[in-house]
Amino acid sequence: MNKEAVYEAIYNKYIEPTKKKREDYVGIEIEMPIVPDSGEAVDEVRVHEVADSFIKKFGFKPSGTDADGAMTSAELEETGDILSFDCSYRNLELSFGKARSLLEVRDRFNRYYNYLNADFHRIGYSLTGMGVNPNCYKVRGVPIKNERYRMLYHYLSSYKKYASEVDMRFHDHPDFGTFTSASQIQLDVPYDRLIDVINVNGMVEPYKSMLFANSYLPDHPDYLCVRNMLWERSMQGFNPHNIGMFEKQMYSHRELVEYIGTQSIYCTMRDGRYIDFEPVPFCKYFERDHIEGEMFDGEKYITVTFSPEPGDIDYLRTFKFEDLTYRGTIEYRSSCCQPVGEAMVVGAFQAGINERISELKELFETDNVIYSHGFSAVELQRMYSMRKYPDLATKKDLSDQLIRILDISADGLKSRGFGEESLLEPLYARAEKLTNPSRDMLEGLDRGVPISEYVKRYGEIA
Secondary structure, three states, X not given: OOHHHHHHHHHHHHHHHHHOOOOOOEEEEEEEEEEEOOOOOOOHHHHHHHHHHHHHHHOOEEEEEOOOOOEEEEEEOOOOEEEEEOOOOOEEEEEOOOXXXXXXXXXXXXXXXXXXXXXXXXXXXXXXXXXXXXXXXXOOOOOOOOHHHHHHHHHXXXXXXXXXXXXXXXXXXXXXXXXXXXXXXXXXOOHHHHHHHHHHHHHHHHHHHHHHOOEOOOOOOOEOEHHHHHHHOOHHHOOHHHEEOOOOOOOOXXXXXXXXXXXXXXXXXXXXXXXXXXXEEHHHHOOOOOEEEEEEOOOOEEEEEEOOOHHHHHHOOOEEOEEEOOOOEEEEOOOEOOOHHHOOHHXXXXXXXXXXXXXXXXXXXXXOOOOOOOOOHHHHHHHOOXXXXXXXXXXXXXXXXXXXXXXXXXXXHHHHOOOHHHHHHHHHHHHHHOOOHHHHHHHHHHOOOOHHHHHHHOOOOO
16 A cells, blocks of 8 residues: 555545434443552452343343453443443443433443442452552552554553663553543534544643543652553553554645554454564554564463554554544543543533634633643643643633633533533632642541542542
8 A cells, every 4th residue: 555545545434424314312331440459459350240130130231342251341232321330340431321411321331330339349358530540659550451552562562672662651551451440421513514623622731631630649749640651651552653642733634644644553363363573654564565463372472573554544543632533422531430420521622612612722722821832732631731830820720710711611501402501510619719630539548538538538429
């Protein structure tokens, strides 16, 4: 494949689906830490007892297993809802089939969660709403033994081979996927709004950091949202175009396609087995006659050589904050799991602002709160992910601007006609105090409140 053929393949996979006319749906995914009260590692047998009880109660059918035959996912055919384990058996995910109303999703989430957490409490465990498992610094994570997660952990652990080759400082948490939890939403994006949606949402990211930060790691005490750093300074960030924000504004669909072409591919499959290899920008991938990688043969990793094939585009997996998918949707991935009683705030906020992209674009064109000091959106997002905010604006100015953004989101939700604007109430309280779950928790820890209290508090449905 020459470069133009590669661009055509990218266009057909990512851009063409946005042209299809369809009803607006939302798709919500919420990952949550499983925390043993003892502070020890989770007992996978006990975790599976809870999962088995859940799927029998609600009629889910197993849809995935690990190498030992243990269930990794189960789906409810009627709704498309999925219970799964993300990366490890201490990170439980509830994914919801496409729905029209976030209130409908909230009701299903609450029903599932109440049952699960009651069962976990029975065995001395808790589910909670945090972006980092509070036991992670005591117990290292063990990835799920299946093709995908085995390959991913092997790839992430290869960072030491490249430490002298790339200009970045890798952290030493290749298992970070086993202890970080996100709140994500997928929203349909039409072709004619795609570029504005990506650009404007990038401008929102620094403000989202102020509202949603909820991942604290004692090894990195300066961060309120350490999840993003863990992605950026891992092998996922070997090519910075694979993670985080778009570094510049996009002006055309062609420019977006060319950007995707600069993102790196680092794995593919042959004969049902994953191969991982040194990341290669996708537009250059097909210039190679052969690529050398590593594959698990069932007992050990072996070196293999293979030739690129057009179907390998299916393995171009990135983790942008605004990630364009093959479904004609954008998956919004930057926000931490939230306290469970406020589980829908990320989805509600995102769904609302996406109804009012033009209003937000106008707001940011005249933003003199943070966008008038010479810093890019990428730089600002990183700065406002920290415990100490930069001295660019007063707390009142930040708070007032957050409330303006929330008002725009609320207006967008009202236009959807489901009453979802009520879900934003907790965010108004955060904006007024200029706080977020991570900051609230750290202030409590400084006062001597034990972390176990926040595990409990952030795991309660009000």
